[in-house]
Every structure is written in structure tokens, then in C-alpha cells.
Amino acid sequence: MTAAHSRALRAAAGLAALSVVALTSAGAGLPPTGTTAAPVATAATTSTTAAVGPCLSAADGHRVRAGSGLDGVDPNSLGAAGTEHAQQAEDRASARAQQRRTSSARLGKTTIDVYVHVITSSKGQGDVSDKRVKKQIDVLNRAYAGKTSKYSTASPFSFRLRGIDRTRSSAWYRWDAPTELQDGDDVAPKVALHRGGPDDLNLYTAALTDGLLGYATFPWETRDGLDPRRDGVVVLGTSLPDGSARGYDRGDSATHEVGHWLGLLHTFENGCRTPGDLVDDTPAQADGDNVFSCSKLDTCKAKGRDPVHNFMSYGDDACLTRFSKGQVARMSEQWQLFRSPAALS
Ligand SMILES: [Zn+2]
Numbered sequence: 001m002t003a004a005h006s007r008a009l010r011a012a013a014g015l016a017a018l019s020v021v022a023l024t025s026a027g028a029g030l031p032p033t034g035t036t037a038a039p040v041a042t043a044a045t046t047s048t049t050a051a052v053g054p055c056l057s058a059a060d061g062h063r064v065r066a067g068s069g070l071d072g073v074d075p076n077s078l079g080a081a082g083t084e085h086a087q088q089a090e091d092r093a094s095a096r097a098q099q100r101r102t103s104s105a106r107l108g109k110t111t112i113d114v115y116v117h118v119i120t121s122s123k124g125q126g127d128v129s130d131k132r133v134k135k136q137i138d139v140l141n142r143a144y145a146g147k148t149s150k151y152s153t154a155s156p157f158s159f160r161l162r163g164i165d166r167t168r169s170s171a172w173y174r175w176d177a178p179t180e181l182q183d184g185d186d187v188a189p190k191v192a193l194h195r196g197g198p199d200d201l202n203l204y205t206a207a208l209t210d211g212l213l214g215y216a217t218f219p220w221e222t223r224d225g226l227d228p229r230r231d232g233v234v235v236l237g238t239s240l241p242d243g244s245a246r247g248y249d250r251g252d253s254a255t256h257e258v259g260h261w262l263g264l265l266h267t268f269e270n271g272c273r274t275p276g277d278l279v280d281d282t283p284a285q286a287d288g289d290n291v292f293s294c295s296k297l298d299t300c301k302a303k304g305r306d307p308v309h310n311f312m313s314y315g316d317d318a319c320l321t322r323f324s325k326g327q328v329a330r331m332s333e334q335w336q337l338f339r340s341p342a343a344l345s
Helices: 002-012 054-058 079-100 130-144 187-193 219-223 252-261 325-339
Strands: 110-120 157-168 201-208 214-216 233-236
Touching (some): 079 219, 079 325, 110 187, 157 187, 187 201, 201 252, 214 252
Parallel strands (some): 201 233
Antiparallel strands (some): 214 233
8 A cells, every 4th residue: 555655644744634635736737826717607696695604614723734835724624613513403403303203214215416517727727528527426326335345335325417517717717615714716606506406416626726635515504504506515626537636536535525515524523532423333533644544543542443444534545445334324314304305395
């Protein structure tokens, strides 16, 4: 696992221990800063008034680790306050579901429609071909069917590509992710391009800054006042299969981000402290640079070795192969509480 080691070394160089990976090539070929061609897509609106959901705001200092030159921010790391907020949202939704007597049914096979929005520079840099998009859907389907490892658990979820659109816009191409202090650059493109409802997956590809591979909205944010058009998953375009993000070019950035979109936290959420990632069968994992490693590790006193092969850890794509039974149960529950059409009735 030499590749994994080199990833760990890169992490040790001081990046945040999050979806943040030093992809020094990510900036190559980008249009010069200041290129501001108008978006091509005809936006129904470009409102930027929607508030960032409280959970994003609640994510605290855990989201940024002081780095040497690169400060990375993973919008999907919650920290203690954010985890508590997620639990409270879940409790409220459970209570509502019990009132309607719609909860606790086992989730049957569920097909999620996927709308892919490819954003390129005005010159077409960063384009992702239909072929690569289809490969990405295949990667998701294999991962969520438990086909990537004999230790993985099959989920009820499968993915059906419903549409691909492309927008040439240098103004939209390079995205800064949202932080606890401000909206990201994703608001206008998301508001303009989003399709469907909370049970539809909107997947955006763009050139993310600061080495970020991707980020996603959580299910409970749909009840937190998030503009429904901002729901979705964002990934670095070069992370789709056959892209140029070395080590991260098999499409598992999307696998990881869709895990967040379905309600999973990082396996190292809250480090060795309870309540961890709110899933019982993913052993606790320290939240240091170890999260990038694919080696056998046991960083917490609690029972069990670190789940380094879990899709919600930070190994490179070759390393990540598994969802646990508990994670599949959590995704199914979160779907029923927040995303299924029944949850909205
Ligand atoms: Zn993540």
C-alpha cells in the first residue's frame, strides 16, 4: 500500500484531516483568476439569500486544522456541537414519524434519480464526458450494493442517471466551499441548476479550491431552513473515474459524499470521544493525520481497529471499500426520516 503511505505523508505535511487532500495538480490548467464569463445556463434565479444550515454553522474548530500553507476545510466535519445538532434533528424527525406511524418499516429497494451538473471554465476546461459520468454511476451502484468487498454491507440504494447538463462559466468553475462564516461559491450554480426534490441526488462537478475533493449537504439540513435548491453533492471534476486526481480517480469521492448526503458522518467524527459517528459498529478512530492512512491502526482505547477501509474514512480510492451494517441501517433510517416522499407528507 505504497500509495496509501504517500497519502499519509502528504497529510502529515499539515493538511486538515478532512476531505482535504493536497492535489497539487488540481490548480493546473485552470483559467486565470479574474476570468468572469457570464454563466451560460439560464438561471431561473440567482438568489443568494438562503442561509447556510445551522449544522454547517455549528461545525466548529474541528473543521480546520492549522496547516503549513494550505488550510483545508471540510464542510462535512461536524464536531461535538454539530453532532449533537444532528442527533436532535433526528429525534425530532423520529417523533414526527411516530406520530404519523410511518416509521420503523424496513426500507425496501430504493432507486435514487441522479442529475449531474458539469461545470467547466468558459473555455471548456474541466469537462467530464458522459462516459465518465456513467462510470461514476456504476461506481456508486457497486459501492452501495456492497460489491466492493466481502466485508461490505449491501444498502437498499441504487442510482439511476436521469440527466447531465453542462455549464460553461469561469465565474462558476472554481468553487470555494462554504465555511462556518460564509456561503461558498456554490449558491448561484446550485440554485440555477438543481432539479427534483430531497429524494433526488444532484451531483455537481467543478474545480474546488484548497485541495478539497468534495462536500455534501446532510439529510437533516432539509429541515434546517436550507434552500431546497442547495441540497446535493459537489465533487472535484477530476475525481470522477479516469480523472487526473491521482489516487482519487476511481470515483470514491462521490461514494464518500453521497454517504454524507444519506446521513453518514466520518468514521473519525469526534475522534476517540463519544458519541463518535453515531454508528455502533464502526470502531472509534482518532481524528489526526492517521485518517489518511490505509495501514492497520488502533488509535483509540475503545474496542476494535480503525475502520481504515470504510468509505467514510479518508483513505485514497484504492483503500476505501466498505460500508458497515450499522452505517447501512443509519442511511436507511435517515432516508425515511428526511428524504423519502413519505417523510415529507
Ligand atoms: Zn467527508
